[in-house]
Amino acid sequence: MFGRDPWGGALEISNADSATDDDRSRNLQDIDRAALSRQLDETQQSWLLAGPGDAGKKKKKYVDLGCVVVSRKIFLWTLGALLGAGLLVGLVMLIIKTIPHHHKPPPPLDDYTQALRKALMFFNAQKSGPIGKHNNVSWRGNSGMKDGLSDDSVRKNLVGGYYDAGDAIKFNFPMAYAMTMLSWSVIEYSAKYEAAGELGHVKDIIKWGTDYFLKTFNSSADTIDRIVAQVGQGDTSKGPGPNDHYCWVRPEDIAYPRPVYECHSCSDLAAEMAAALAAASIVFKDSKTYSEKLVHGAKTLFKFGRNQRGRYSAGGSDAAIFYNSTSYWDEFxxxxxxxxxATGNVSYLTLATTPGIAKHAGAFWGGPDYGVFSWDNKLIGAQVLLSRLRLFLSPGYPYEEILRTFHNQSSLVMCSYLPMYTSFNRTRGGLIQLNHGRPQPLQYVANAAFLASVFSDYLEAADTPGWYCGPNFYSIDVLRNFAKRQIDYILGNNPQKMSYLVGYGKRYPKHVHHRGASIPKNGVRYNCKGGWKWRDSKKPNPNTIVGAMVAGPDRHDGFRDVRTNYNYTEPTLAGNAGLVAALVSLSGVKTGIDKNTIFSAVPPMFPVPPPPPPAWKP
Known part of the structure; x- marks a missing residue:
């Protein structure tokens, strides 16, 4: 086969050569497939893909992190940034730790909390027995270490408890009332005590009293025939003789006999001591063993009081001169x-709500002292306490009628406290005259302030905005304002511009009628009459009895800071207990009462319905 040569010559295509070319083409295709089936490395790929100007460029480097491949440059920059940020954070934290911190100071305590802290200190100053090194009253020491043991007619350990006032007598009747009041305030306002940093302190004060009460009778027995009513003697009507009123000595220096008075028919004292132990058992309910011990003692005392009827101060006893009990029905x-x-036993509720007992206690006849709460008359305190039961548990029949009566009477007493009613007079300075102008008014005022404050908290907790006085409705704030006004008077908002709480404010009594506070702790042991020079001295007391609420002003707002006039300057356990209760109820933020703790031993008012019967099967 011939073809035409474009250059002028003949072009011959040979068949043999054609076959050879076909074979060569097939071989090249096989070679290309083999080459393509092999993976090229990075260098080979770069040779194949590189253009004419890529020969001098630097190859990028990568870092294989396992799950991802990233550029080495980006990886190094990221790592450096993280390390730099960590160093910066560490430097900032180091600077923060090394520079001085200026913490925001806590808000200042309100006036009532400050006064509360001081008022509790009075009980430290009144302790009898081995008070130890942590009593925080530097001028006090161990005293009364032979009480009960030195009286051959008794021969029992009566060390402990509290001295009543400016003397060294232990009157169990007002002391028990004081412990009951403190326990009541802790049950209602434990959160406020804790916020003030005083919960442990007040519980120690209560336990000091209840530990002593357990010594005054056979607390391990179920039945008793006597209890101790008093340690020490104060009657001076039989002529001069060494006793706790005739002598003026520090309790630590007492060398004269201290007789013990027991009673065999003393329903009022027994019921009040039972109340003190029962209330304290709720305070210490988390200490099961001690709480049960208190409950057992309370049961024994209350049983004794019910079986052995009589007044502890009858028959012209020494106690009748100072703390005469007018009746025992209110204590019942x-x-x-x-x-x-404390027990949940309805037999006690049945007794407390028996109309006949309430009638004997004066619940239905009024009188000039109706509504005056004190160590002698507990009726209005009991009525407020039982109104609480109606407000929150509403036990219904058969208690509803008498509880409603108590609730209504409590409301009427609250009305009598208000200035728009004339049940009680007031001084020009605004102090309510609950004892009708007689001396030593402040203890009654403090008690009324507490009742008004706690009753208003009961109403608020029950979602009740106020109460009626006849046709007029008053909000609970009216009651609180009454309580605040009276306590403010005690703390210095009065015509004298004097705080009647020692150690509080800029001006307070300096000549308190108190043996321990008026005699210096100078190592000299004064005899019975040797201390009279300190009693009659015109100089201020060498020792400040912080937290003592003195007896108070007269009905004209006048006050004489004279040590020998106890009607103005003597403090008492009962008075300070009421003040502490009122102060804690008004202190701090308005958190209200603890609704449930007081009912911790009370069973459900109504029985739990039985479970439904099983389904009927044919």
């Missing part, structure tokens, strides 16, 4: 209420 209502709360 008061003690019965506390026994019910």
């Amino acid at each position: 209502v008061w003690g019965g209420a506390w026994m019910y709360y």
